[in-house]
Amino acid sequence: MSSDETTVSGTEDRMAGVEPAPGVGKPDPILTAEGVRRSFGGLTAVDVEHLEVQRGTITALIGPNGAGKSTLFNLLTGFDRVDRGRWSFGGRAINGRRGHQVARSGMVRTFQLTKALTRMSVLDNMLLGAQRQFGERMAGALWRPGWSKQEAANTERAMALLERFRLADKRDDMAGSLSGGQRKLLEMARSLMTEPDMIMLDEPMAGVNPALVQSLLSHITSLRDEGRTVLFVEHDMDVIMGISDWIVVLAQGQVIAEGRPSDIKSDKRVIDAYLGAQEDEAEVREGDDG
Numbered sequence: 001m002s003s004d005e006t007t008v009s010g011t012e013d014r015m016a017g018v019e020p021a022p023g024v025g026k027p028d029p030i031l032t033a034e035g036v037r038r039s040f041g042g043l044t045a046v047d048v049e050h051l052e053v054q055r056g057t058i059t060a061l062i063g064p065n066g067a068g069k070s071t072l073f074n075l076l077t078g079f080d081r082v083d084r085g086r087w088s089f090g091g092r093a094i095n096g097r098r099g100h101q102v103a104r105s106g107m108v109r110t111f112q113l114t115k116a117l118t119r120m121s122v123l124d125n126m127l128l129g130a131q132r133q134f135g136e137r138m139a140g141a142l143w144r145p146g147w148s149k150q151e152a153a154n155t156e157r158a159m160a161l162l163e164r165f166r167l168a169d170k171r172d173d174m175a176g177s178l179s180g181g182q183r184k185l186l187e188m189a190r191s192l193m194t195e196p197d198m199i200m201l202d203e204p205m206a207g208v209n210p211a212l213v214q215s216l217l218s219h220i221t222s223l224r225d226e227g228r229t230v231l232f233v234e235h236d237m238d239v240i241m242g243i244s245d246w247i248v249v250l251a252q253g254q255v256i257a258e259g260r261p262s263d264i265k266s267d268k269r270v271i272d273a274y275l276g277a278q279e280d281e282a283e284v285r286e287g288d289d290g
């Protein structure tokens with residue numbers, strides 16, 4: 001067994017015998033979506049017949065620009081409304097719930113730092129990440145029994161996470177002063193404030209300096225290794241093939257393929273719809289460099 005296989009052996013066992021086919025059932029799905037559809041005017045952005053995400057895996061959602069990846073993320077996490085469809089998380093139907101309700105049920109997504117957040121300190125960004133638990137109703141309240149206790153617990157948790165993501169010495173810096181990679185680490189750390197079972201990462205490597213890529217990758221694998229499920233959207237093929245246990249390919253809103261990295265690399269539909277075009281782009285870029 002090669003070292004690559006050793007690192008994901010636990011997960012590979014869980015996926016043993018799963019056929020690489022669009023919409024295939026998984027042994028222990030944490031998320032199951034059925035007939036999820038969303039159109040904008042005449043354009044069908046998402047039309048997913050059936051999709052299951054296996055618990056405890058790193059699953060990548062890939063596909064060409066405009067394939068519907070972000071829209072599907074937004075729908076599943078309650079930040080956009082479907083035309084139709086239903087989905088369940090941990091066995092409970094969560095379609096129709098809003099973003100904060102979905103987060104409370106244990107499925108969180110990372111968000112890019114908005115302008116307002118860049119003007120807040122790193123620690124305050126973390127504390128905002130905890131608000132879904134408790135603080136929303138606290139807005140404006142001066143004091144209530146349990147408030148300071150909760151605040152202290154949140155700060156302790158935030159600091160522990162900042163230590164883990166090597167951002168503790170930045171706690172009082174404005175989030176806007178962080179590098180691209182450090183912002184991604186903060187987004188990840190913030191999403192962990194509510195102890196989610198599943199984390200959805202939107203392009204975790206975009207704008208990250210190569211020096212921080214390895215660090216980000218090891219943080220993502222450690223999320224899985226501590227028992228969480230990771231679903232991520234990414235364009236960087238080396239990253240996708242390197243850390244994914246399973247890959248789901250979207251094109252024109254539909255799941256056109258699913259499988260292990262080795263299945264996806266050799267899938268003709270995927271090469272035609274996506275990988276071929278990516279290679280052409282890479283060749284053009286190399287040509288430009290030379």
Ligand SMILES: Nc1ncnc2c1ncn2[C@@H]1O[C@H](COP(=O)(O)OP(=O)(O)OP(=O)(O)O)[C@@H](O)[C@H]1O
Nearest residue numbers: 040043044045063064065066067068069070071072
């Ligand atoms: N709010 C919106 N209004 C109108 N059209 C939209 C909206 N959001 C997405 N679309 C369209 O839906 C399709 C899917 O877009 P989406 O952003 O989900 O794709 P994607 O796979 O995430 O693409 P990328 O890799 O470029 O981020 C695209 O054609 C897009 O233009």
